[in-house]
Amino acid sequence: xxxxxxxLVDDHTLxxxxxRNMLELNxxxxxxxxxxxxxxxxxxxxxxxxxxxxxxxxLPGMNGIQATQMIKQDHPEVNVIILTMHVDxxxxxxxxxxxxxxxxxxxxxxxxxxxxxxxxHKGEALIHPAITKRVMEEFIxxxxxxxxxxxxxxxxxxEMEVLEHLCQGASNKEIAEKxxxxxxxxxxxxxxxxxxxxxxxxxxxxxxxxxxxxxx
Numbered sequence: 001x002x003x004x005x006x007x008l009v010d011d012h013t014l015x016x017x018x019x020r021n022m023l024e025l026n027x028x029x030x031x032x033x034x035x036x037x038x039x040x041x042x043x044x045x046x047x048x049x050x051x052x053x054x055x056x057x058x059l060p061g062m063n064g065i066q067a068t069q070m071i072k073q074d075h076p077e078v079n080v081i082i083l084t085m086h087v088d089x090x091x092x093x094x095x096x097x098x099x100x101x102x103x104x105x106x107x108x109x110x111x112x113x114x115x116x117x118x119x120x121h122k123g124e125a126l127i128h129p130a131i132t133k134r135v136m137e138e139f140i141x142x143x144x145x146x147x148x149x150x151x152x153x154x155x156x157x158x159e160m161e162v163l164e165h166l167c168q169g170a171s172n173k174e175i176a177e178k179x180x181x182x183x184x185x186x187x188x189x190x191x192x193x194x195x196x197x198x199x200x201x202x203x204x205x206x207x208x209x210x211x212x213x214x215x216x
Contacts, residue, residue: 003030004121007050009041009067010083011059015106019054019083022110029117038062042070045078052117055100057084057091065091065098072099076200079120083108092127097207102126123202125169153196153214160214162189167206167215 006029008016016034023029033048035041038059045053053071057064068080081102082095092103101120104113105128112128119126155163158179165175176186194200197208209215 005050010056038067069098
């Protein structure tokens, strides 16, 4: 199994070292570099081409959310996990809109961190359990009365169901099981959704759906 290339971004040297030591215990993960500022994270992503970036929100100059947005604009294939002390849905919303694939609190365990890296590397999304319920409640609140917005994109009822499960962080397999359809059909619906929303991946589709208030 190829190693997952990870870039660490945090302005605290000791925390970066701790994360490096923790991650290097896993033979499937390699830390390819570190950054202490947002603009440095953007530059090193271009230089080192990591597959996953662990990004703090509070950074000198350009913050982590701004850096995430720039990284995703230039390198949509790179997955960003926000790793922060902020346990609130507001920061999570902004992170997702910026293109982050994951949102973890710094109190996460070694196993939770490794699992998050592996999950987003596979193209899926992950939000820490400590804030998942509040985030989903706010998503629903923001979406009430706005489902009609989906019509302008031409999404079918089934595609809306797939999109809703996607916004809840479900994998392709889980969507197939919940909707009683084949994995091949799920992938077909996702391709159609991406095309209609003018996005290229799952994270962008979720962000677009949230911005437009399309989920029920």
